[in-house]
Amino acid sequence: MSTESHRASRLEPYLNRTEPAPTLLKMLVGVQLSGIREATGLAQEQAARALGFSPAKLSRIESGKGRKPPTETDVRALLELYGTDEHEASVLLRLLQRAGEPGWWQRYDKRLMPEWFDRLVGLQEAAAAIRTFEIQYVPGLLQTPAYARAVVKRGLPTASAAEVERRVELRLRRRELLRRQDAPQLWAVVDESVLMRVLGSREVMREQLEHLLEMAQRPHVVLQIVPLDVTNASAPAFPVTYLRFGGLDLPDIVYLEHIKSANFLEDRDETEEYRVVLDRLADEALNPRASVALLQGMLDERY
Numbered sequence: 361m362s363t364e365s366h367r368a369s370r371l372e373p374y375l376n377r378t379e380p381a382p383t384l385l386k387m388l389v390g391v392q393l394s395g396i397r398e399a400t401g402l403a404q405e406q407a408a409r410a411l412g413f414s415p416a417k418l419s420r421i422e423s424g425k426g427r428k429p430p431t432e433t434d435v436r437a438l439l440e441l442y443g444t445d446e447h448e449a450s451v452l453l454r455l456l457q458r459a460g461e462p463g464w465w466q467r468y469d470k471r472l473m474p475e476w477f478d479r480l481v482g483l484q485e486a487a488a489a490i491r492t493f494e495i496q497y498v499p500g501l502l503q504t505p506a507y508a509r510a511v512v513k514r515g516l517p518t519a520s521a522a523e524v525e526r527r528v529e530l531r532l533r534r535r536e537l538l539r540r541q542d543a544p545q546l547w548a549v550v551d552e553s554v555l556m557r558v559l560g561s562r563e564v565m566r567e568q569l570e571h572l573l574e575m576a577q578r579p580h581v582v583l584q585i586v587p588l589d590v591t592n593a594s595a596p597a598f599p600v601t602y603l604r605f606g607g608l609d610l611p612d613i614v615y616l617e618h619i620k621s622a623n624f625l626e627d628r629d630e631t632e633e634y635r636v637v638l639d640r641l642a643d644e645a646l647n648p649r650a651s652v653a654l655l656q657g658m659l660d661e662r663y
Contacts (some may be wrong), residue, residue: 371388371392371451371452371455372451374388374455374458375451375454375455375458381458381463381482381485381486382429382458382459382460382461382462382463382466382482383424383463383479383482383483383485383486384482384483384485384486384605385429385455385456385458385459386424386425386426386429386430386459387423387424387486387605387610388424388455388610389424389429389430389435389452389455389456389459390421390422390423390424391422391424391609391610392452393421393422393435393438393439393452394422395609396439396442396444396448397422397438397442399442400442400443402441402442404418404419404422407438407441407442410441411434411437411438411441413434418438421434421435421438423626425479426475427466427475427478428460429456429459429460430456432453432456432457435452435453435456436449436453439452439453463481463482463485464533465478465481465482465485465530465533465534466478468526468530469526472526472527472530473530474620476621476622476624477622479624480601480615480617480622481534483603483613483615484501484534484537484544484603485537486605487544487603487604487605488544488545488604488605488606489544489545489546489547489603489604490544490545490546490547490601490602490603490604491547491548491549491600491601491602491603491604491638492546492547492548492549492599492600492601492602493548493549493550493595493596493599493600493638493641494548494549494550494551494554494599495551495553495554495595495596495597495598495599496551496554496557496599497511497554497559497599498550498554498555498568498572499546499548499550500531500534500535501534501535501537501538501546501548502535502546502548502571502572502575502581502583503531503535503568503571504564504567504568504571505528505532506560506563506564506567506568507559507560507564507565507567507568508528508531508532509524509525509528509560510559510560510564511559512524512527512528512531514559538575538578538580538581543580544580545580545581545582546580546581546582547582547584547642548581548582548583548584549584549585549586549638549641549642549645550583550584550585550586551585551586551595552585552586552587552588552654553588555569555585555655555658556658556662562663565663566659566663569655569658569659569663570659572655573652573655573656573659576648576651576652576655582648583648583651583652583655584642584645584646584647584648584651585645585646585651585654585655586641586644586645586646587645587646587654590644590645595641596637598616598617599616599617600614600615600616600634600637600638601614601615601616601617602614602615602631602634602635602638603615611626611628611631612626612628612631612635613625613626613631614626614630614631614634
């Protein structure tokens, strides 16, 4: 099998996804275009100059960033420049077409879904594995409706009741990926203080801890707790989300959220540093069985 046929055969299964996955498909198209370019021996600046693109434009296409996929005209021009095999070009163009199908989250108002948050949700929908560390709240993918409502109200005290409910609805819709047949592996490490901090009410917290116990029984969910008496834990002072994708040379991505923006780290050296930190933190946390026992004890004694 030629290199071109092999690449195309690895991409074809993504054409048959039942749910739109625009973020994943934009990344796949970009990564493949980058790989084809490199195979021709062209540097990014050379390819951009040959087509009258700015280097920034070609970089954006190859990284798969932005709300919208690249235009078919631009992708066809690149494929022709690289002399791409007809079958491989056809597969990439069909992937590009599917990348234009909106994901469920893109139907929400842009005020609720700024570009950085749109990208996070799209990446989580596409991820094969999600690792997260939380120091203040229960991870969003594991929140109950009442807890999510308390979190939203705390973060947006002046928001209208309608806006609060819309944000809660969005958060609950995000949880559905854990119920999919092809659900990603979720590995959550949570500081014990998160479970002691009462949001909403003790009834809300009881329901939330019961939900965590239920989710921890699922085969694709790993929950670990960093107890307060681990004083030398290597925990960062902010939440971290680490996303890994299934093959096809897609880079791991680290997501770091701020108050009204976020950083996405894709450089391999940077993401590796965070992977090492999360590995070390998981080693210092209680193992999953002991974490469940701590949760159950807290539920019985505190809530």
